[in-house]
Amino acid sequence: MRLVVTGREGQVVSSLLEAGQLAGVDVIAIGRPRLDLANPDTVIEAIAAAKPDIVVSAAAYTAVDQAEDEPDLAFRVNAVGAGKVAQAAARLGVPVIHLSTDYVFDGSASGDYVETDATAPASVYGASKLAGEQAVAAANPRNLILRTAWVYSPFGKNFVKTMLRLAADRDEIAVVADQWGNPTSALDIADAILHAAATLHRNKDFAAFGTYHLAGTGETNWSGFARHILDTSRVSGGPSARVRDITTADYPTKARRPANSRLSSAKFASAFGWSAPDWRLSTQAVVRRVLS
Ligand SMILES: NC(=O)C1=CN([C@@H]2O[C@H](COP(=O)(O)OP(=O)(O)OC[C@H]3O[C@@H](n4cnc5c(N)ncnc54)[C@H](OP(=O)(O)O)[C@@H]3O)[C@@H](O)[C@H]2O)C=CC1
Ligand SMILES: Cc1cn([C@H]2C[C@H](O)[C@@H](COP(=O)(O)OP(=O)(O)O[C@H]3O[C@@H](C)C(=O)[C@@H](O)[C@H]3O)O2)c(=O)[nH]c1=O
Ligand SMILES: [Mg+2]
Numbered sequence: 570m571r572l573v574v575t576g577r578e579g580q581v582v583s584s585l586l587e588a589g590q591l592a593g594v595d596v597i598a599i600g601r602p603r604l605d606l607a608n609p610d611t612v613i614e615a616i617a618a619a620k621p622d623i624v625v626s627a628a629a630y631t632a633v634d635q636a637e638d639e640p641d642l643a644f645r646v647n648a649v650g651a652g653k654v655a656q657a658a659a660r661l662g663v664p665v666i667h668l669s670t671d672y673v674f675d676g677s678a679s680g681d682y683v684e685t686d687a688t689a690p691a692s693v694y695g696a697s698k699l700a701g702e703q704a705v706a707a708a709n710p711r712n713l714i715l716r717t718a719w720v721y722s723p724f725g726k727n728f729v730k731t732m733l734r735l736a737a738d739r740d741e742i743a744v745v746a747d748q749w750g751n752p753t754s755a756l757d758i759a760d761a762i763l764h765a766a767a768t769l770h771r772n773k774d775f776a777a778f779g780t781y782h783l784a785g786t787g788e789t790n791w792s793g794f795a796r797h798i799l800d801t802s803r804v805s806g807g808p809s810a811r812v813r814d815i816t817t818a819d820y821p822t823k824a825r826r827p828a829n830s831r832l833s834s835a836k837f838a839s840a841f842g843w844s845a846p847d848w849r850l851s852t853q854a855v856v857r858r859v860l861s
Contacts, residue, residue, distance in 0.1 A: 570594055570595070570622050570623065570766060570767065570770045571595040571597065571620065571621055571622045571623075572585065572589065572594060572595065572596045572597070572621065572622070572623050572624075572625055572762075572763075572766055573597045573599060573616060573619040573620075573621035573623075573624050573625070574586075574596060574597070574598050574599075574624075574625040574626075574627050575598075575599060575600065575604060575606070575624075575625070575626050575627055575628035575654055576598060576600045576627050576628030576629075577598050577599075577600035577601070578600075578724070578725060579627060579628060579629075579631075579724070579725055580720055580721070580722040580724045580725040580727060580755040581625075581627040581668060581720070581722075581755050581758055581759065581762075582598050582600075582625075582627045582628070583722070583724035583725065583755070584722055584724065584755040584756050584758065584759035585598075585625065585627070585759045585762060585763075586598055587756075587759070588756070588759040588760055588763055589759075589763070592763055594763060594766075597619050597621075599615050599616070599619055600628060603615045604616065604628075606628055606629075606630075606645070606646040606647075606649075606650025606651070606653075606654075607642060607645050607646050607650065609645070609649050609650050609652075609653040612650065612653035612654055612656075612657055613653060613656065613657045613660065615657075616654065616657035616658065616661070617657060617660070617661060621658065621661065621663055622663055622770060623658075623663055623664050623665075623666060623766045623769060623770065624654060624655075624657065624658040624661075624663060624664070624665045624666070625665075625666045625667075625668075625762060625766070626651055626654040626655065626665055626666065626667040626668060626705065627668050628646075628650075629646060629647050629651070629668070629698070629701075630642060630643045630646040630647050630694070630697065631694070632694075633672070633692060633694045633822075633824045633826070634822050634823040634824045635823075636692065636693040636694040636697065636824065637692065637693050637823040637824050638823070640693045640697070643693055643694060643697040644693075644696075644697045644700060646697075647694075647697035647698050647700070647701045648697050648700035648701045648703075648704050649704065650701075651667060651701035651704055651705055652701070652704025652705060652707070652708050653708075654667070654705075655667065655704065655705040655706075655708035655709040655712060656708040656709065658709050658711075659708055659709035659710075659711070663711070664709070664711035664712065664713065664769050664778070665705060665709050665711070665712050665713075666712075666713045666715060666762055666765060666766065666769075667701070667702070667705045667712060667713070667714050667715070668715055668717060668758075669698050669699075669701065669702050669714050669715065669716040669717075669780075670694075670695065670698045670716060670717065670718065671716060671717070671718035671719070671750060671751075671784070671827065671830035671831075671832055672690060672691070672692060672694055672695035672698065672826070672827065672830065673688040673690050673695050673698055673699045673702070673716065674686065674688060674689065674690070674695075674827055674830050675689040675690065675691045675827055676691065676748075676826070676827020676828040676829045676830055677689075677827075677828075677829070678829055679829070680831070681831045681832060681833035682782065682830065682831065682832050682833065683782070683833050683835075683836070684716075684779075684780045684781060684782060684836055691824075691825040691826070691827060692824040692825055692826065693824065694824060702714050702780070706779075710778065711769075711778055712778055712779070713765060713769075713778060713779070713781060714779065714780040714781070715758075715761075715762070715765075715781050715782075715783045715837070716780065716781070716782050716783065716784075716832060717753050717758055717782075717783050717784050717832075718750050718751050718752075718753055718784045718785075718830060718832055719750050719751060719752040719753055719784075719785075719794070720753050720754075720755050720758065721752060721753075721754060721755070721852070721855055722754060722755035722756060722855060723756075723855055723858040723859055724755065728752075728791070728794065728795075728798075729798050729852065729855055729856060729859060730859060732795050732798045732799060733798065733799075733802060733807065733808060733856070733859060733860070735810065736799055736802065736807075736808040736809050736810040737808040739810050740810055740811060741810055741811040741812075741813055742795060742799075742810050742811070742812055742813070743812075743813045743814075743815045743819065743820070744791050744792040744795040744812050744813070744814070744815065745790070745791045745792060745814075745815055745816065745817050745819070745820050746790045746791070746792035746793070746814035746815065746816070747790065747816050747817055747828060748790055748791055748817060748826055748827065748828055748829075748830075749788055749789070749790050749828065749829045749830070749831055750784075750788065750789075750790075750827075750829075750830045750831055750832075751784035751785045751786075751787070751788055751789075751831055751832055751834075751848060752785050752789065752794050752848045752851075752852060753783075753784045753785040753845065753848070753851075754785065754845075754848075754851035754852070754854070754855055756851070756854070756855070757785065757845045757846065757851055758783065760843075761783055761837070761841070761843050761845070764841055764842075764843045765837075765841050765843070768841055777840050781834075781836055781837040781840065782832035782833055782834050782836065782837060783832075783834055783837045783845075784832045784834050784845065785845045785846075785847075785848035785851055786834070786844060786845050786846060786847050786848060787847050787848045787849065788831050788848075789848065792812055792814045792815075794848075794852070795812045796812045797849055797852055798852060798856055799812060801852065801853045801856040801857070802856055802860060805856065805857055805860055806860070807856070807860040
């Protein structure tokens with residue numbers, strides 16, 4: 570099985586390259602300048618040349634606050650570009666596995682979001698990703714749209730690395746405690762994608778295409794996540810700091826973020842027989858890797 574994944578150094582693409590090597594699966598990453606989602610005309614040819622059995626659409630414009638100032642670029646990359654990736658797969662007669670986000674929801678629900686819940690993005694990033702889901706589904710009926718959340722890993726930029734960096738020269742970090750969600754390790758996402766891809770590859774009659782939530786098991790808020798990161802770091806001999814709970818109003822940002830974007834991953838678990846470890850266990854593994 571040959572997976573062709575978009576992007577070069579992002580968290581999910583890096584995790585897939587590593588997981589593919591361990592599992593003996595060919596993973597080919599293609600990104601800028603060859604495949605530039607901001608220049609969607611580059612996409613079809615770059616993907617065809619890589620001869621995929623399955624395409625994984627992991628590249629995206631992910632700067633949530635910056636997107637408020639660059640909506641055109643965010644939509645070109647996350648909506649038009651993503652649609653082209655799915656179209657490239659369709660032309661080759663292969664499925665596409667596309668990554669989306671919890672930020673397609675506005676956060677007003679009281680429980681976990683399921684796949685059929687109404688979307689209502691509160692940010693440009695969220696709106697561009699929702700448009701991307703629609704473009705992917707329209708371009709290729711053989712799509713898995715995996716909505717994940719709060720992604721961290723040893724690679725790229727993420728909240729775990731930010732907390733460890735801040736703790737190195739501060740005694741206290743103020744973190745919002747009124748936004749709830751599911752921290753998700755990109756290492757786990759990669760494992761889940763390999764698992765789902767193997768299912769699609771093995772079963773040519775696979776019929777359960779569509780949207781799935783795929784996030785870490787268990788819930789917390791950003792402050793609880795920060796505390797667990799820094800507790801783990803302290804016992805591992807790394808930097809630590811006190812975490813002070815603040816509210817969203819105390820931490821003004823350009824983009825509005827959902828107060829509750831918890832996702833139920835039950836549909837993915839029942840379709841693919843895979844669920845993520847508890848978020849605390851996965852966080853510990855990544856913190857230790859970042860420190861080592
Ligand atoms: N990070 C998160 O917290 C979450 C992410 N997601 C989604 O999961 C997916 C993977 O995210 P993650 O791995 O964290 O992303 P990162 O922010 O770590 O990396 C972004 C990736 O997109 C690539 N990219 C950006 N712009 C372009 C472009 N114009 N053309 C080609 N490639 C481009 C980058 O390329 P390069 O390698 O060249 O830098 C990089 O590989 C995305 O679809 C994202 O929306 C969903 C929920 C949470
Ligand atoms: C650095 C920092 C952040 N925060 C807050 C801001 C925000 O509400 C929350 C998380 O900050 P971040 O900037 O890491 O989060 P953000 O960029 O919003 O993360 C999102 O990225 C996109 C790509 C997604 O798809 C989402 O699932 C989600 O992971 O923590 C603090 O309260 N204190 C701090 O010192
Ligand atoms: Mg400190």
